Amino acid sequence: MRTTPTATVLPAGFRWFWGSQTMSFVGDRLTGFAVPSAAILVLNASSAQVGLVSAAGWLAYPAFGMVAGALLAGRRRRHVMITGELVRFVAFLSIPLAALAGWLSVTQMVVVVALAGVATVFVDIASQSYLPTLVAPGQLFAANSRLQGSDSLSKLIGPALAGAVMNLLGGITAIAVNALPFLFSAFGRTRVGVVEDLPPRLESPPSIAARIRVGLAFVWSRPPLRQVVCGTAVRGFGTGIVDAVLLLFAYRALGLSSLGGGLLLAAGAVGALLGALLTQRIAGRIGVRAALLASAFEGLLWLAVPVTLFAAPVVFLVAIRVCSAFWLPVWNVLTTSIRQSLTPPGEQSGVHATARTLASSTIPLGSLVAGFAAGALGSWFGTATGLVVVLAVGGVCTAASVLLVRDVPELATTQGGGSNAPDHHTDVERQGVR
Secondary structure (H helix, E strand, C coil): CCCCCCCCCCCHHHHHHHHHHHHHHHHHHHHHHHHHHHHHHCCCCCHHHHHHHHHHHHCHHHHHHHHHHHHHCCCCHHHHHHHHHHHHHHHHHHHHHHHHHCCCCHHHHHHHHHHHHHHHHHHHHHHHHHHHHHCCHHHHHHHHHHHHHHHHHHHHHHHHHHHHHHHHHCCCHHHHHHCHHHHHHHHHHHCCCCCCCCCCCCCCCCCHHHHHHHHHHHHHCCHHHHHHHHHHHHHHHHHHHHHHHHHHHHHHHCCCCHHHHHHHHHHHHHHHHHHHHHHHHHHHHHCHHHHHHHCCHHHHHHHHHHHHHCCCHHHHHHHHHHHHHCCHHHHHHHHHHHHHHCCCHHHHHHHHHHHHHHHHCHHHHHHHHHHHHHHHHHHHHCHHHHHHHHHHHHHHHHHHHHHHCCCCCCHHHHHCCCCCCCCCCCHHHHHCCC
16 A cells, blocks of 8 residues: 655744635635626626636736746745735725726726735745745645645635625625625634744745756756646646636526525535545555546546436536535645655745746636637527537546646655755856856
């Protein structure tokens, strides 16, 4: 039987970090559901506009991801995380304030989501780079499993709670309430007492462009990192397609309310939570590579979505969502742990920025393609049929990602060398000489 690192007692600093990350995840889910739902139900946004709202936040990764990684190198990440959470809170609070002033539009929503997306980039990269400071290399798997469990739990309670709040307070007012978790997350991060060891300040620090090039070179020169990043990029394109049109399908093809849409996403989160809880057991029984290959079911299950056109559409859609979502945390936990394990301390920000930027850049592309494709196919074949085709294509793209990670190392062999791996960059690269 294969083995993976066992869960251990994690330090108190991680527990505060974990709680803050959980609040951040909840805020993501609440606002991520409420804003596009308000655009559809309150502002009557078109399919293309909904795709643009969905893509706006993710566009921050290709625009700022690598720059954020370069700027974070050699800086205290905790302060960056706190500031980013406060920016997200204020950004989403501006939506109901604009509505009160009579200025609210889809364009303003896109701007708010894009601004919050930039803050999310800094929070995300800082968080992933900060985690190896809080736990030992052998605890990364356990720590990432807990974080993924919180992410999955937020997907369970977030959309349902957001839908209920929208029904109670109205689509726009609810956004202000749904942004409160970002404020709680900022407070929780102030309680994390672990201070990072910063590298010595160089007399001639490398430029941002040089740091970006070094991060790219580090990822590309190591096949396991390259495979994980490319596979996640393909997966991001597929999930971007599915996520962009799922609510459109629920609202306009099935006639669900905002509460029904929230419950649909929450049902999928049940599967994701189970997947997060069982990831370590699955990887321990069949190995990391086999577990990654099995995660193709996240996409393959969407090939069954045409059944919803003929019988029990809500039942079948919920079943597909639950079973598909089970495999999402399996992929996330394993690929994140591999990436952190293979990266030395001084390169965490650059590598995670490179990985997240390249992988996440395909998500808005998928959202935009989905929005325009749904509009075109809907006009040709009808709304329901057009959306079903788009969902199935997104599922195929998601499943295809596993073809790129067939040769990644088993986590048990990489975990031990994790954050203590040597820094392979030369003195010339460190000094930024080009």
